[in-house]
Amino acid sequence: xxxxxxxxxxxxxxxxxxxxxxxxxxxxxxxxxxxxxxxxxxxxxxxxxxxxxxxxxxxxxxxxxxxxxxxxxxxxxxxxxxxxxxxxxxxxxxxxxxxxxxxxxxxxxxxxxxxxxxxxxxxxxxxxxxxxxxxxxxxxxxxxxxxxxxxxxxxxxxxxxxxxxxxxxxxxxxxxxxxxxxxxxxxxxxxxxxxxxxxxxxxxxxxxxxxxxxxxxxxxxxxxxxxxxxxxxxxxxxxxxxxxxxxxxxxxxxxxxxxxxxxxxxxxxxxxxxxxxxxxxxxxxxxxxxxxxxxxxxxxxxxxxxxxxxxxxxxxxxxxxxxxxxxxxxxxxxxxxxxxxxxxx
Amino acid sequence: xxxxxxxxxxxxxxxxxxxxxxxxxxxxxxxxxxxxxxxxxxxxxxxxxxxxxxxxxxxxxxxxxxxxxxxxxxxxxxxxxxxxxxxxxxxxxxxxxxxxxxxxxxxxxxxxxxxxxxxxxxxxxxxxxxxxxxxxxxxxxxxxxxxxxxxxxxxxxxxxxxxxxxxxxxxxxxxxxxxxxxxxxxxxxxxxxxxxxxxxxxxxxxxxxxxxxxxxxxxxxxxxxxxxxxxxxxxxxxxxxxxxxxxxxxxxxxxxxxxxxxxxxxxxxxxxxxx
Ligand SMILES: Nc1ncnc2c1ncn2[C@@H]1O[C@H](COP(=O)(O)OP(=O)(O)OP(=O)(O)O)[C@@H](O)[C@H]1O
Ligand SMILES: [Mg+2]
Numbered sequence: 001x002x003x004x005x006x007x008x009x010x011x012x013x014x015x016x017x018x019x020x021x022x023x024x025x026x027x028x029x030x031x032x033x034x035x036x037x038x039x040x041x042x043x044x045x046x047x048x049x050x051x052x053x054x055x056x057x058x059x060x061x062x063x064x065x066x067x068x069x070x071x072x073x074x075x076x077x078x079x080x081x082x083x084x085x086x087x088x089x090x091x092x093x094x095x096x097x098x099x100x101x102x103x104x105x106x107x108x109x110x111x112x113x114x115x116x117x118x119x120x121x122x123x124x125x126x127x128x129x130x131x132x133x134x135x136x137x138x139x140x141x142x143x144x145x146x147x148x149x150x151x152x153x154x155x156x157x158x159x160x161x162x163x164x165x166x167x168x169x170x171x172x173x174x175x176x177x178x179x180x181x182x183x184x185x186x187x188x189x190x191x192x193x194x195x196x197x198x199x200x201x202x203x204x205x206x207x208x209x210x211x212x213x214x215x216x217x218x219x220x221x222x223x224x225x226x227x228x229x230x231x232x233x234x235x236x237x238x239x240x241x242x243x244x245x246x247x248x249x250x251x252x253x254x255x256x257x258x259x260x261x262x263x264x265x266x267x268x269x270x271x272x273x274x275x276x277x278x279x280x281x282x283x284x285x286x287x288x289x290x291x292x293x294x295x296x297x298x299x300x301x302x303x304x305x306x307x308x309x310x311x312x313x314x315x316x317x318x319x320x321x322x323x324x325x326x327x328x329x330x331x332x333x334x335x336x337x338x339x340x341x342x343x344x345x
Numbered sequence: 346x347x348x349x350x351x352x353x354x355x356x357x358x359x360x361x362x363x364x365x366x367x368x369x370x371x372x373x374x375x376x377x378x379x380x381x382x383x384x385x386x387x388x389x390x391x392x393x394x395x396x397x398x399x400x401x402x403x404x405x406x407x408x409x410x411x412x413x414x415x416x417x418x419x420x421x422x423x424x425x426x427x428x429x430x431x432x433x434x435x436x437x438x439x440x441x442x443x444x445x446x447x448x449x450x451x452x453x454x455x456x457x458x459x460x461x462x463x464x465x466x467x468x469x470x471x472x473x474x475x476x477x478x479x480x481x482x483x484x485x486x487x488x489x490x491x492x493x494x495x496x497x498x499x500x501x502x503x504x505x506x507x508x509x510x511x512x513x514x515x516x517x518x519x520x521x522x523x524x525x526x527x528x529x530x531x532x533x534x535x536x537x538x539x540x541x542x543x544x545x546x547x548x549x550x551x552x553x554x555x556x557x558x559x560x561x562x563x564x565x566x567x568x569x570x571x572x573x574x575x576x577x578x579x580x581x582x583x584x585x586x587x588x589x590x591x592x593x594x595x596x597x598x599x600x601x602x603x604x605x606x607x608x609x610x611x612x613x614x615x616x617x618x619x620x
Contacts, residue, residue, distance in 0.1 A: 072620075
């Protein structure tokens, strides 16, 4: 299209797929902005204020943020449901909204609504038709996926009779009908009980092991922390930070927690006092003393001291900042700068 | 990587349109109101028979007139009802999110939605016609070619009205769409009467405005021609009715309007945000 050589020996189709396969990124989002205008109240909502991130192929990417952060808005732009006010996205190297890109993606909407008069088999058949699968493939994939998400016993019920968790499973199944390269899940674990959440986490890891890229949003920290290879924290329509869970929380050692068992009769002795002195905090229950050393303290020297005083080392645990703390701190930061900006207006 | 089915090309496109149409048909077949309308049409046919009994003139004449009028009126009202709700509810209930995020183009969705609706309406018109034929048959009246032609015309009218309703619902709420579609239906039906009325106001701006306004509206009266004058000749299902050439022309006219309206709906739908 842009150059005359597109009509050359390779043909546009081949050229397109070559260009696509070169990109190592499954998802690229650049400078996304979205302003909602409510028509009557004349109020503007800046849902996205320059969101950029990229997801490498084969990764599990967690999109973490509080309510109203802009997660769903980002995902809707990514899936071509809404048009951004500015910015661009690419999926598997294809510009959006492209039909080819959509054929390579599986999507689970937030709080999925499906045609409630269909059974799960019919829903999957419809999805398969839209992906252009032939009848045999549709049937085979549907059977596999219904078994995988555990809806075998409910397969002849209409979706109207499904519980929230069952709908979520049906939604996951329809997202996987095309055996997608990229899976985009908007809050896949919301509304699920602990067993259901664990199953979804396992399904996501299974998809990763099959070489797929998984992009999912959540505000459930433990879900993101346990399965994501990479996390972006979003608040107030902007990415606050992005990195591996270790990068986000592990850089700053907060201190070291050491549990000692004191020698007989050492309680309330000079020995206890000299063990407690260098610690930032110390607490004794019966003959167990728990001390917390500051990050910069010499742990080896302290352990030698304890050894010399006849104490036994029960455990030594380095304490990092938790993801929760990082998350809360960044949200608070975003809120503060947001309020400051609004105050100026 | 597994081989991917092609999403490009007319065959794939038809497959997706058909998938949406089939699903729409399923959805509409579950709307109980439609069965109520069917009962209403049969009841109005029965009423027409009873009224015919009481009239001095040929009794089945009334039955045929009321029957045909009922089919095109109730058929068109059903078309408006389905047209303004089916597309809207997809957006409102967010069922559309899992659909248009798949490799279907928005215009394919609009055409599929219309096709499904057209299938439902066709079945409905066929049932209306069957009910009418059975009732007339019970009175010893053989089905006539004229009535068959009138039925085909009513069918074309109903499908055109459905496209009008879809067009409005591609950018406005069911309430407004319903009002617009009803308005257009009335204008289209009364075109000759409006023209005649406007002609009496010769010398003012009224005839000019009426001409322009009526140009923008499909001439639905072409589909219910019985009892009107065509080229100075009275046309009636009871006597001299139109030929198949007229029916074909009317069908072509309807098809052009339908295509135009669906194309415009697709353009409007293309620009919409779904959130
Ligand atoms: N259609 C809309 N019109 C106006 N404002 C909207 C619309 N959709 C979303 N918003 C606003 O955009 C902001 C971001 O919403 P979004 O749904 O993307 O958040 P989220 O991160 O998905 O939150 P949650 O965790 O609650 O799902 C919110 O302030 C929301 O009120
Ligand atoms: Mg959300």
